[in-house]
Amino acid sequence: MxxxxxxxxxxxxxxxxxxxxxxxxxxxxxxxxxxxxxxxxxxxxxxxxxxxxxxxxxxxxxxxxxxxxxxxxxxxxxxxxxxxxxxxxxxxxxxxxxxxxxxxxxxxxxxxxxxxxxxxxxxxxxxxxxxxxxxxxxxxxxxxxxxxxxxxxxxxxxxxxxxxxxxxxxxxxxxxxxxxxxxxxxxxxxxxxxxxxxxxxxxxxxxxxxxxxxxxxxxxxxxxxxxxxxxxxxxxxxxxxxxxxxxxxxxxxxxxxxxxxxxxxxxxxxxxxxxxxxxxxxxxxxxxxxxxxxxxxxxxxxxxxxxxxxxxxxxxxxxxxxxxxxxxxxxxxxxxxxxxxxxxxxxxxxxxxxxxxxxxxxxxxxxxxxxxxxxxxxxxxxxxxxxxxxxxxxxxxxxxxxxxxxxxxxxxxxxxxxGARSDTALPDSATLPPANPERMAGRLGVYRDPWFGTVSVCAQDGTVHFRADKSPRLAGLVVEDHGRYLVRWDDRSIDPDAWLDFHAAAPMRLTLAKRDPHGDVSADYEDLDLTRVGACPASITSSPSTGASPPPHARFTSLQAPLAHARDASVLR
Missing domain, CATH: 3.40.710.10 (DD-peptidase/beta-lactamase superfamily)
Structure with missing residues (x-):
């Protein structure tokens, strides 16, 4: 034909x-x-x-x-x-x-x-x-x-x-x-x-x-x-x-x-x-x-x-x-x-x-x-x-x-x-203090991105947690690093951690960025543009685990050279 x-x-x-x-x-x-x-x-x-x-x-x-x-x-x-x-x-x-x-x-x-x-x-x-x-x-x-x-x-x-x-x-x-x-x-x-x-x-x-x-x-x-x-x-x-x-x-x-x-x-x-x-x-x-x-x-x-x-x-x-x-x-x-x-x-x-x-x-x-x-x-x-x-x-x-x-x-x-990957010069995010829910009160809430959907940044048990509705593994504790907020992923095989940048507006906006700017390109946090659409639910419970992951305290390290780090990296092939 x-x-x-x-x-x-x-x-x-x-x-x-x-x-x-x-x-x-x-x-x-x-x-x-x-x-x-x-x-x-x-x-x-x-x-x-x-x-x-x-x-x-x-x-x-x-x-x-x-x-x-x-x-x-x-x-x-x-x-x-x-x-x-x-x-x-x-x-x-x-x-x-x-x-x-x-x-x-x-x-x-x-x-x-x-x-x-x-x-x-x-x-x-x-x-x-x-x-x-x-x-x-x-x-x-x-x-x-x-x-x-x-x-x-x-x-x-x-x-x-x-x-x-x-x-x-x-x-x-x-x-x-x-x-x-x-x-x-x-x-x-x-x-x-x-x-x-x-x-x-x-x-x-x-x-x-x-x-x-x-x-x-x-x-x-x-x-x-x-x-x-x-x-x-x-x-x-x-x-x-x-x-x-x-x-x-x-x-x-x-x-x-x-x-x-x-x-x-x-x-x-x-x-x-x-x-x-x-x-x-x-x-x-x-x-x-x-x-x-x-x-x-x-x-x-x-x-x-x-x-x-x-x-x-x-x-x-x-x-x-x-x-x-x-x-x-x-x-x-x-x-x-x-x-x-x-x-x-x-x-x-x-x-x-x-x-x-x-x-x-x-x-x-x-x-x-x-x-x-x-x-x-x-x-x-x-x-x-x-x-x-x-x-x-x-x-x-x-x-x-x-x-x-x-x-x-x-x-x-x-x-x-x-040069070494930039995150090697950064402290292990496990050593950073959890964010204070009271100081983050004006930033907490449910946010929505038109392509990624809904995420929550909400207080739970005296700490603040980030969760993505459609991607259960993108969940983690929000920590503070010199006045800037960072989500430390519970699944330590997810690389890299993400900065949370809140933009005062009506309504509040939230953007994300890689802590390691040379991290996996598939962690395309920079494409997110989240707008606050509501307050946190009265009760937040932990999302069920999906499959086995390293324990939150585990130190996930790499034996790989930086040049071979990214998904399908085209350094050589």
């Missing part, structure tokens, strides 16, 4: 970036010998050393790694436990949260619908979702399916992510679509790359509208089943029926402790299309093989034309300095659910995934029919960066002997040169 084609507006940008990349690869790549399907003893030893050193250096609770060489799985290694101290070993079938690696599965689903004639990449979003609105009416009218996927909407990085994380929360996809009309753009539409999750949620709902079934049903039917991703999970499912599920961990009080442990019933999440899928190492290796060495059946599942659209550059990404230094890269871009760059003269296509206590990376070297997958169930940002680099050099520069140890040292040096 509809010819599969990329959006017209991207043709020139794609052609220009692809031409640069092709020139670089053609000019820089020596004629590489075909890698052997079976690893040599030296190759096996190299990979074992990198995995072992990463696991030990970063005190990971669990790690799973797979490497594909010449279109065949050549290396599989798993270490550690699903839950630290449980004795339950991780294996290649253990489920991990793959976080933003879910995005490529969402775009593959959309590609399937394009192949089936159910949508076009350059269709307007409102054709499928009539209630969709952005802040600017012109952007609403012009937003196309492809625009949802390239992080170029004009929204600030991480805008609105408080509706997705921390999980679980009560925001629905309908809430998110409605909220977009209140989020003010920080940049021009299609003008620059700023990482975004909310529009992938919109993409999931658009797929549901075009495909005639809920997102999770479509994902299972159109992606998991045809590719044999037997263990992948999306939507609601039963933990114990599925079994073998890794839990996220934080580095707390000097050891790995599980955080946000799953209940028996895993609920569907509004953020599933952006980052809510779970898969095993075996699943992700099968998924990777589909891209590197597709079978004839897989080329019917998703046509070569759509594969090109998904993994072609659509939006340039500013090149981080370390990528230039470490990988001799010249160009970096975003496709549909994939990043891409030249590395040592070879073309790479990849993505990372980051949630609290869960890290992943999936790397493709299409011309080599090689790549790798790594999965971590701990506080593993720096571990992912250095192990990913060591595995990448296995393909692009085998003579590079730095390995995990060398790249870890370089990462530490880069962090030291950049």
């Amino acid at each position: 509809h010819a599969p084609m990329p959006p017209r507006r991207y043709h020139h940008a794609v052609a220009c970036i692809a031409a640069v990349a092709a020139t670089l690869v053609g000019a820089s790549s020596p004629a590489a010998a075909q890698p052997e399907t079976t690893l040599t003893s030296e190759q096996q030893a190299y990979l074992d050393r990198q995995v072992d050193e990463t696991f030990a250096r970063y005190h990971l609770p669990g790690l799973a790694v797979g490497v594909i060489v010449d279109g065949k799985v050549a290396y599989v290694r798993t270490l550690g436990e699903r839950v630290a101290g449980s004795g339950e070993k991780i294996d290649a079938d253990t489920l991990f949260k793959i976080a933003s690696n879910s995005k490529a599965m969402t775009t593959a689903l959309l590609g399937r619908l394009v192949d089936q004639g159910k949508l076009r990449w350059d269709d307007k979003v409102t054709q499928y979702l009539p209630d969709f609105r952005m802040y600017d009416p012109w952007v609403t009218r012009e937003m196309q399916v492809g625009d949802l996927l390239t992080h170029s909407s004009g929204l600030r990085e991480g805008a609105g992510d408080l509706m997705l994380w921390p999980e679980p929360n009560d925001f629905t996809r309908a809430d998110i679509i409605h909220a977009l009309r209140y989020l003010k753009p920080a940049y021009g539409f299609r003008s620059q790359y700023q990482y975004d999750n909310l529009l992938y949620v919109v993409a999931g709902e658009l797929a549901a509208a075009a495909g005639g079934a809920p997102y999770d049903v479509l994902m299972r039917r159109e992606v998991f089943a045809p590719l044999g991703l037997a263990r992948c999970q999306v939507g609601a499912w039963q933990r114990d029926e599925v079994g073998n599920v890794a839990q996220p961990h934080g580095w707390i009080d000097g050891r790995n402790q599980p955080i946000r442990i799953d209940g028996a019933q895993i609920p569907a999440s509004a953020g599933d299309p952006a980052g809510g899928i779970r898969c095993s190492l075996n699943d992700l290796l099968a998924w990777t093989m589909n891209w590197l060495a597709p079978t004839p059946a897989q080329l019917q599942w998703l046509t070569p034309a759509q594969r090109v659209v998904l993994q072609s550059p659509h939006m340039p990404i500013p090149l981080p300095a370390l990528r230039r230094q470490w990988d001799h890269s010249h160009v970096m871009a975003y496709g549909y659910g994939w990043r891409m760059a030249d590395v040592d003269g070879q073309w790479t296509v990849w993505h990372t995934g980051t949630l609290a206590g869960m890290y992943s990376e999936l790397m493709l070297l299409p011309d080599r029919r090689g790549g790798f997958v790594l999965l971590i169930n701990g506080n593993g940002g720096a571990a992912r960066t250095v192990l990913g680099e060591a595995l990448l050099k296995f393909f692009t520069d085998p003579a590079d002997t730095r390995g995990v140890a060398g790249y870890a040292a370089l990462l530490d040096e880069a962090a030291a040169a950049k």
